[in-house]
Amino acid sequence: MALGLAANIAKTHLLAKIRQTVIASLGVTFGIAMFIVMISFMTGVNKFLEDTMLTATPHIRIYNDIETNRRSILDEVKSGEGRMNVVYHQKPKDEKLNLKNGLRIAERVRREPAVLGVSPQLTSQVFYNYGPSELTGILTGVNILDEDALYDIKTKLKSGSLEALLSSSDGVLMGKGLAEKLNVTIGNRVSVTTPKGHTILVKVVGTYQVGIGEIDNVRSYANLSTVQKVLQEDPRYITDLHIKLTDLEQARPLAKRLQNTYGYKAEDWETANASILVSFTIRNVMTSVVVTTLLIVAGFGIYNIMSMTIYDKMKDIAILKATGFDGHDIVQMFLLQAIVIGAIGGTAGLLIGYALSYLLSITPFETGDFLAIDTFPVNFNPWFYVSGIVFGILTTVLAGYFPAKRASKVDPVSILRG
Amino acid sequence: MKTILRTSQINKYFLEPVKFHVLKDIDFEINAGEFLTIVGKSGCGKSTLLYILSTMDTAYEGTLEINGQQLTGLPQNQLAKFRNEHIGFVFQFHYLLPEFSAIKNVMLPAMKLGKYTRKEIEERAYEKLRLLDVHEQALKPTNKLSGGQQQRVAIARALINDPAVIMGDEPTGNLDKSNSQIVFDILKELSRSYNQTIIAVTHDTDFADNSDRTIEMSDGMIIKQ
Ligand SMILES: Nc1ncnc2c1ncn2[C@@H]1O[C@H](COP(=O)(O)OP(=O)(O)O)[C@@H](O)[C@H]1O
Ligand SMILES: [Mg+2]
Numbered sequence: 001m002a003l004g005l006a007a008n009i010a011k012t013h014l015l016a017k018i019r020q021t022v023i024a025s026l027g028v029t030f031g032i033a034m035f036i037v038m039i040s041f042m043t044g045v046n047k048f049l050e051d052t053m054l055t056a057t058p059h060i061r062i063y064n065d066i067e068t069n070r071r072s073i074l075d076e077v078k079s080g081e082g083r084m085n086v087v088y089h090q091k092p093k094d095e096k097l098n099l100k101n102g103l104r105i106a107e108r109v110r111r112e113p114a115v116l117g118v119s120p121q122l123t124s125q126v127f128y129n130y131g132p133s134e135l136t137g138i139l140t141g142v143n144i145l146d147e148d149a150l151y152d153i154k155t156k157l158k159s160g161s162l163e164a165l166l167s168s169s170d171g172v173l174m175g176k177g178l179a180e181k182l183n184v185t186i187g188n189r190v191s192v193t194t195p196k197g198h199t200i201l202v203k204v205v206g207t208y209q210v211g212i213g214e215i216d217n218v219r220s221y222a223n224l225s226t227v228q229k230v231l232q233e234d235p236r237y238i239t240d241l242h243i244k245l246t247d248l249e250q251a252r253p254l255a256k257r258l259q260n261t262y263g264y265k266a267e268d269w270e271t272a273n274a275s276i277l278v279s280f281t282i283r284n285v286m287t288s289v290v291v292t293t294l295l296i297v298a299g300f301g302i303y304n305i306m307s308m309t310i311y312d313k314m315k316d317i318a319i320l321k322a323t324g325f326d327g328h329d330i331v332q333m334f335l336l337q338a339i340v341i342g343a344i345g346g347t348a349g350l351l352i353g354y355a356l357s358y359l360l361s362i363t364p365f366e367t368g369d370f371l372a373i374d375t376f377p378v379n380f381n382p383w384f385y386v387s388g389i390v391f392g393i394l395t396t397v398l399a400g401y402f403p404a405k406r407a408s409k410v411d412p413v414s415i416l417r418g
Numbered sequence: 419m420k421t422i423l424r425t426s427q428i429n430k431y432f433l434e435p436v437k438f439h440v441l442k443d444i445d446f447e448i449n450a451g452e453f454l455t456i457v458g459k460s461g462c463g464k465s466t467l468l469y470i471l472s473t474m475d476t477a478y479e480g481t482l483e484i485n486g487q488q489l490t491g492l493p494q495n496q497l498a499k500f501r502n503e504h505i506g507f508v509f510q511f512h513y514l515l516p517e518f519s520a521i522k523n524v525m526l527p528a529m530k531l532g533k534y535t536r537k538e539i540e541e542r543a544y545e546k547l548r549l550l551d552v553h554e555q556a557l558k559p560t561n562k563l564s565g566g567q568q569q570r571v572a573i574a575r576a577l578i579n580d581p582a583v584i585m586g587d588e589p590t591g592n593l594d595k596s597n598s599q600i601v602f603d604i605l606k607e608l609s610r611s612y613n614q615t616i617i618a619v620t621h622d623t624d625f626a627d628n629s630d631r632t633i634e635m636s637d638g639m640i641i642k643q
Contacts, residue, residue: 005529016517319513322474323527323575324502326495413469416509 006332009320014337017309021341024305028345029352031298032392035291036353036385040378041360042287046280048377053276055151056210057269058119058242059251062105062258064097065265098122102238105262109243114250119146121240122227127193128220130182137178137218139192141227141238144173150244153208153221160186160206170226171205177217179207192230200230211373295395298345302399306338310407317407318415327408334407338400339393346392350385420450422582422615423471428480430466440466441478442638448583448617453609455626456619458635464619467635468587471617472507473497485582502530506576508586512568514560514575521547521556524575531579539578546574550604566597573604577614584608586618590625598622 014021072087079085099105106120122141127134144162148154154162158176165171172192174184184190184204193199202222209216228237245251251268259266270277310317317330361378428444431437440463448454456464469475470482473489476497481490485504489497501507514523524543528534534542547553550570555563560571569589576584586605590598602625608614609630618629626632634642 005526008529009526012517315513316515316517319515320526321498322472322501322507322513324498324500324530326498328495329530413475416474416513417465417469 003332003336006329006336009333010336010340013309013313013333014340017312020305020309024302024341025345025348027298027301027305028342028392028396029349031294031395032346032349032388033353033356034294035391036350036388037356037360038287038291038294039384040353040357040380041376042283043381043384044361044377044379046283047379048373049276050280052211053273054248054269056212056215057273058150059245059248059269060243060255060258060266061272062099062109062241062243062262062264062266063239064095064099066095066097096237097239098233098237099239099241099264101236102241103236105264106238106241109241109258112254114245114247114254116244116246117146117149118244119143119150119242120224120238121147121242122224122231122233122238123240124194124227124231126195126230128178128182129191129193130184130188133182135178135181135218137175137220139172139220139222139227139230141222141224143224144221147221147242150242151210156208156210158207158209160204162206164205165221165223168203168205169223170200170202171222172202172226173206173208173221174204175216175219176207176209177213178220179204181217194230196231198230198232200226202226295391298392299395299399302338302341302396303403305341306334306400306403307406309337310334310403313407314410314415317410318412321410321412322416330408330410331401331404334404335397335400338396338404341400342393342396343389345396346389349392350388353388354380354385421447422450422452422485423448423617424483425471426481426483428467428470428478428482430463430470430475430478440638441470444480444640446633446640446643448615450615451609451613453606453616453630454618455629455632456617456635457621457623457626457632460621462635463638464635465587468585468617468619472505472585473501502527503579504582506573506579506581506584508569508572508576508584508589510588510591512560512565512572514568514571516559516561518560519557520552520560520563520571523560523571524578527575528578533579543574543578546577547571549577550574564597566593566600569593569597569601570604573601577608583615583617586616588619588621590620590622598625602628 072085072090074085074087102120106118109115110118119142124139126137126139128137144153144165148162153173157173160173165173172190179185182190186204186206188204189201190204191199191201224238225235228235231237245254248269252270255266255268320330357378357380360376363376365373365376424447425444428441429439430441432440444467456467458464466475470478473482481488483489487500489500492500514520515526518526521540521543524546525539528539528542529536544553544556547556550573552563552567552570552574555567555571560568563571569592573589589605590601593601605616605618606628609616618625620626631643633640
């Protein structure tokens, strides 16, 4: 049979029961709209968090990991078969946490093809004092231009400039949260004390906000030389290398290689942020579960209505069969109805889903200082819309197929006999 | 004379609620252009036989041949195709599709057959409706027609593909006297002027007496033909 005839009959059926058609379509509309909103929002959140995380996290960090299970000197000199040494109250060695030849390593790593940039750092816990306020925090010595190449500090400045830091010998760029807590602004001098007791006065030459409270509330940037001075170390003394890559996926293998080559701990971003990544996975799983449930519910709605329609149309089916329509024709006829319901409902769902997502994306969202965000993060990925309509039609086809198949098996004699 | 339909040794059993031998050794032939009526007491198996002849019921023993083609044992889809092309069925109730207009009801089997263009089909359907004098109702929804008109539209539908044989199961059973007469006259006219082969089950003795031949059944057997 020409599809045209089945379409013709399907159309007549749909129009004859316009209310049922609309209700069935609304089921799909609701399912698809929720699908679009959920997936856009959830992936928006994930992407936002990932971006935020990555703006402040190196792809690879090389540092000197203190070994706690150090072999005692006794073990080194007297060891072997049948001996056991016991050393009580072994204290950690007074090891420096720096990377020897750190700057040389930095130059070598910089030449790796996968590497976008390297920023050597010197980080120390410090106390910040300004008048009566005293806060613990972190002072990170960097070459600010290298750091900017990695983390785009320039765009995150709330006041001051990178040049101001470069041209001063005792300047710091202070995290916005930290500056607010200390109640300092540009030009104020803050005293910084290291754990070893050295103190230095630094001048605030700017403030920045990365968007993560854990950083903005505790950290200041200074020039490498400033921090080396306060720690009373030589100008080659650095503790960390932060590395950005052209391709995120390269981080794990490259970290392994660097660790083997240079003998220092090299940690990739996935390992460093394992807990955050797990929460991404959980959110993704949750999204899929909710979305699948919505689609299944919509599918059952269609199944129900198709079953009812077919029950209503039992006599018509029998007559069509008596006049020579076969099983295929009947399946086509009802499957087409399901597809039309799916397509209409699905399209409406996409539109409503888009509208709701848009509304969500302009809804103000207050997080305080914790995250740098004003409205809900929403991901407008066209693929969501494509898969939305594909899923919608697939569900309706599945939901329509079984009742249609049942209809095609109707025995006309038993119906027409009455 | 050409034989249009032939049955040989048709037997049928109903298994539910208890095994019941409803048709016993049905053997008969019908020639082209013949107007055959089947009579018999209610429950003797006339409808059951007609459903077998119409190819809709395939659960029987024996063989059925229409238009020189053996139909027993063919798959459902081929039977549907055959029905569409060669058999027109008229039921006791009109059984028109309520969502469609009268003419669309007539057109549907022809559209399924696909032998003519849509325009030709529409013309032919209109012609059949005119033949049955219901052409003025062509565009009305079928539930707006009177019982007699509905049955005539149903006959037009049965005629649309120029079938080898028209089968009617008490086609006037649900009509009043005058409408019955009209439908009967139409069938008679189809048989005489268009040489249409017709098999009709009826209770009406006038109806039977005026047909070319009458088969009488009793208890699932043909007792007179
Ligand atoms: N589906 C069925 N299952 C069991 N018995 C049936 C069925 N249909 C009809 N019968 C029985 O078969 C007999 C013949 O029925 P039917 O062919 O309708 O008779 P008629 O049309 O001559 O009045 C009746 O006794 C009826 O009760
Ligand atoms: Mg009967």
